[in-house]
Amino acid sequence: MVGSTLIEKIIRKHTDASDEEIYPGNIVWINLDLVTARDYAGPQVIDLFLKHYPGSNTFNNNKIIFTPDCYPYGNDPKHVKDQEKIRVFAKEHNIRVTDLGSGIGSHLLFRRGFSKPGDIAFGADSHYNILGALGILGQGAGDVMLAFAFKTGKSWIKIPETVKVKIEGKYTWPTTSKDLALYVLKQLHEYGITGKAVEFYGETISELTIDDRVTLCSLITEASGMIGFVSADEVTAEYYKQLNIDIELLSGDENANYASELTINVDNLGLYVACPPHPHNVKPIEEVLGTPIKSIIIGSCTNGSASDIHEAARVLKGSHVNPEVRFGIVPATREDFVEINLNGDMTVILEAGGNFYGSGCSTCAKGQYGLTGGETAVTLTTGNRNTQGKIGPADVYLASPVVAAATAIEGKIAKPIIKEMIK
Amino acid sequence: MSNEIIDGKARKVLVDDIDTDQIFHQSLLTIHNPEEIKPHIFGNLDGYRDFGKENHTDKILIVGKNFGKGSTRQQAVTGFLAHKIKAIIGASFGPIYYSNAVNAGLFLVEVPKIANFSIEENDELEINVAQSLLTNKTRGTSIKCEKIPIPVLDIIKAGGLMSLGEKM
Numbered sequence: 001m002v003g004s005t006l007i008e009k010i011i012r013k014h015t016d017a018s019d020e021e022i023y024p025g026n027i028v029w030i031n032l033d034l035v036t037a038r039d040y041a042g043p044q045v046i047d048l049f050l051k052h053y054p055g056s057n058t059f060n061n062n063k064i065i066f067t068p069d070c071y072p073y074g075n076d077p078k079h080v081k082d083q084e085k086i087r088v089f090a091k092e093h094n095i096r097v098t099d100l101g102s103g104i105g106s107h108l109l110f111r112r113g114f115s116k117p118g119d120i121a122f123g124a125d126s127h128y129n130i131l132g133a134l135g136i137l138g139q140g141a142g143d144v145m146l147a148f149a150f151k152t153g154k155s156w157i158k159i160p161e162t163v164k165v166k167i168e169g170k171y172t173w174p175t176t177s178k179d180l181a182l183y184v185l186k187q188l189h190e191y192g193i194t195g196k197a198v199e200f201y202g203e204t205i206s207e208l209t210i211d212d213r214v215t216l217c218s219l220i221t222e223a224s225g226m227i228g229f230v231s232a233d234e235v236t237a238e239y240y241k242q243l244n245i246d247i248e249l250l251s252g253d254e255n256a257n258y259a260s261e262l263t264i265n266v267d268n269l270g271l272y273v274a275c276p277p278h279p280h281n282v283k284p285i286e287e288v289l290g291t292p293i294k295s296i297i298i299g300s301c302t303n304g305s306a307s308d309i310h311e312a313a314r315v316l317k318g319s320h321v322n323p324e325v326r327f328g329i330v331p332a333t334r335e336d337f338v339e340i341n342l343n344g345d346m347t348v349i350l351e352a353g354g355n356f357y358g359s360g361c362s363t364c365a366k367g368q369y370g371l372t373g374g375e376t377a378v379t380l381t382t383g384n385r386n387t388q389g390k391i392g393p394a395d396v397y398l399a400s401p402v403v404a405a406a407t408a409i410e411g412k413i414a415k416p417i418i419k420e421m422i423k
Numbered sequence: 424m425s426n427e428i429i430d431g432k433a434r435k436v437l438v439d440d441i442d443t444d445q446i447f448h449q450s451l452l453t454i455h456n457p458e459e460i461k462p463h464i465f466g467n468l469d470g471y472r473d474f475g476k477e478n479h480t481d482k483i484l485i486v487g488k489n490f491g492k493g494s495t496r497q498q499a500v501t502g503f504l505a506h507k508i509k510a511i512i513g514a515s516f517g518p519i520y521y522s523n524a525v526n527a528g529l530f531l532v533e534v535p536k537i538a539n540f541s542i543e544e545n546d547e548l549e550i551n552v553a554q555s556l557l558t559n560k561t562r563g564t565s566i567k568c569e570k571i572p573i574p575v576l577d578i579i580k581a582g583g584l585m586s587l588g589e590k591m
Contacts, residue, residue, distance in 0.1 A: 017573070027572035052585045142495075144526050144584055151588040156525075156574035158518075195518060 003253025005162040006229045007197045010137045010250075014120050024161040024259070032063070034114060034121040035149045038105050039068035040365065041124035041142070043082040046089045048147035058093055059153035065114060066090050066097045067105025067123070072330075072360030075370060103333025103359040104301050110134050110210070111335050113243035117232030117250050122146065122155055126221055127301050127364075127384065132197075133213035134239075135232030135250045160226045161259035162197040162252065167204040169267030174416045176311060177212035178303055178382065178400035180204075182272040182282045185219040187264050189280035193225040196259060199252050200230050204266060210239050211307045218302040218384055222279035271415060273380075274398035277388040285403065291413040292324075295377040295392070298401050299330030299362030303382035306331070306339035308401040312354075313345035315405035315416045321353030322411035328355050328371055330362035348422075354408075363391045372396075380407050429530065429550040430560075431483040431509045433542050436471055441486060442493035443520070447502055454498065457505035464502040479506045483548045486513040487538065491520025500524045510550060512537060512557065512568075525575050528583035532557070533569040540566045552576065 004012065008022050015021075017028040037045045049056075058064055066086045071079040083100065090097045098108050106128055109115040117135035121128065124146055131138030141155065149155050165188070171180070188198065198220060208216065213230045220228035230236075231251030240247045252258075271285040298304065298312050309329060321327045329349060331337040337359055340346040346356065363371050364385045372379045372392030379396045382404050386396035397413065406416040445468040447460060454460055464475040484503065490513040491499060500523045503511065510530040514537050524531050532550055534540065534557055542548070546561040550568065558565045581587035 021573075026570075027574050029574050029577075048585065052589060142522075148526075148584045148588045152591045154591070156572075156578075 002257050003255040005197065005256045005258065006135070006199050006231070006250065006252040007137060007160065007162060007227070008256070009252070010118055010120060011157065011159060013118065022159060024159050027156050027158050029154055030120060030157050032122055032149055032153055032155055033119040034063055034065065034109070035146060035153070036065045036067050036105055036109075036121065036123035037086075037146055038066065038070055038124055039079060039083050039086060040070040041146070042066060042068070043085045044143040045124070045146045045150060046085055048143060049150050052147065053151050056151060058095070058150050061094045063153065064095045064150060065105070066095060067102070067108060068097070068100055069102070069104045069360045070365040072100050072358050073370070100360065101334060101358045103331070103336070104304065104361055106130050106138065106301050107305070107332045109138070110136070111333050113240065113245050116240060116245055117236055117247045122149055127218055129220055129227035130214050130218045130301055132220070132227040132229040133217040134210065134236055135229060137227065139227070160195055160197045162199055162256070163191075163193055164199050164201065164252070164258045164261040166202040166261070166263045167200060167266055168202050168263060169204060169265045169269070171266055171269035174402045175269050175271060176400050176402055177208060177215040179269055179272045180266055181216045181219045181302070182274055182398070183266060183269060184216065184264060185223050185280055186282035188220070188223040188225065191262060193220070193223055195224070195226055197226050198228040200228060205230055206233060206235070208235070209307065210235065211305045214305070215302055219279065222384060271400070271403055273403065273413065274386055276386055276395040276397070279384060279386055279398060285399070285413065285415060288397070288413050289415070291378070291397070293378055293380045293397070293407050293412060294325060295371075295373045295379040296325060296327045296404050296408045297330065297363050297371055297379065297381040297383065298328070298404050299332065300364055300381065300383035301332060301361070302384040303401055304330055304332030304336065304362065306336040306343075306345070308382060309336065309340050309349070310343070310345050311401040312405035313348040314422050315402055315418060316352040316354070316409070317348050317418075317422050319352055319409045321408045324411045325408050326355070326373065326377075327353060327408045328357055330357045330371070331359045334359050369393070380404055380413065427552050429483070429510055429552065431481045431548060433485055433544060433546045433548050434479055434482040435485045435542060435544055436465065436468070436474070437485055437487050437538065438468070439487035439514075440489045440492060441468060443491060443496050443499040444493060446491065446499040447496060449494070452496060452498070457501050460498045460502045461505040464506065475502070479508050482508055483550070484508050484511045485537065485542055486511060488514035490516050491524070492517035495519050495523065497523055497527065500527045500529050504529055512550075514538060525578055526584040528579055528581070528586070530579050532571065534566060535569070536566065540564070
């Protein structure tokens, strides 16, 4: 008997469709464990819900969360009104809100245990598939789909083909999971995974922390893939244990019907930078060393965790940010903010000349030009998008927190030199 | 609906890779009223610029492969609903277009080899949903369609995703 891919297993547990209907290309109804919306698209979801279902309750107020995170500074009066609309609707329907400053919704789902491996969570965020890092089927959805889901708890999904990707080899610091993610993005973009799911396997993957896995899976969107999964394994179980949640281990079957299999070797992987104007325009750092940079941001659902900020602190300890550079840090969640306070990383970075902003999305969300700057502010961020004009008017490079910190010191794209080593 | 038959006269626009800018040009994106969208459909597609001003009520539209690629604009779906076109048959559809169309209640049918199936303008066509079969009644020939998924039928029958939600 043919086995199942990881996504087929999750879908099967969430549908009334028969086993014969679970095959790539088919569309089935699924029952959602969690539906979320944020200050982008959330107000449109509410408008659609009120227009089409006036006087109705949601399918289950405990399975809906509003996670305003896109415009953490309400830097436009329209955003403030949209955020207000969310609070009013949420109060009326007794729906949880993780309000401004709580952090990026997708991260809160695993940081606070709102979602666990094997679950399906939909939200208005094209990077909801980062949840694949924990074996959760996370998907971004449009406002119509979400308004329907608010009412019914259901959605339809096209079952994708899955590509099995084995990552083998070892790399050492200053190379980190962001370099891995950029390198894998480049390979997968060339290989072609449009609309497909990916399952990552191999010893390299098993040894990654949850934060590293999130970084890796966050760039699948940029290769036009549907989602990248890491099996829910011992690392995942240990993570959820700290949240007092028991999970079931979850992976694809050895004999599942994979569309194709691919091995990527990352032995002695170097440092990588995504250059303008596309995330997949990934080059070895040596090709862009010395490029002048005026604005640097550490943040985003790709690299805004306490562990990412810690990597930057290691490089910045005892050094100073170049006076030509504006250096901002946007912790992904309040939990990350607390952690960098407790471990001293925040002080290290403040003393070096960094500037902290409230938790939430950073440069990728539309219109946060205040973080980057004007036409002369060539930017380097640890985020996931560098499409021309999206982040700011100038060119944008994507790199790891390590490279971001080294670049902040030099004022140009640089490799790290450490003065005082902290663990 | 699974027992239903959909029939209508053919209207051919058998061109591959028609993108949303050719269906409804980006310079018109501030228009949202279906009746105002209607005359602009295919207004940017060579050979079919007058399509939007013609009557296509109850017709079945025949298109090529990768129909509706490009942007997410909903008007590229709304326009065909406003024309009261019963279904669009194509070799394949762009994924976002497919999703937008289904959610709005526009019936799309995939026939991978549609280019090899003989259809002339105004031929009488019939789609047998249960049997996944397209028949050209004028010529007495048939060809298999891709199986229409159950959620798609549920949504089309209800007149769109939001309308289906009213009944659930």
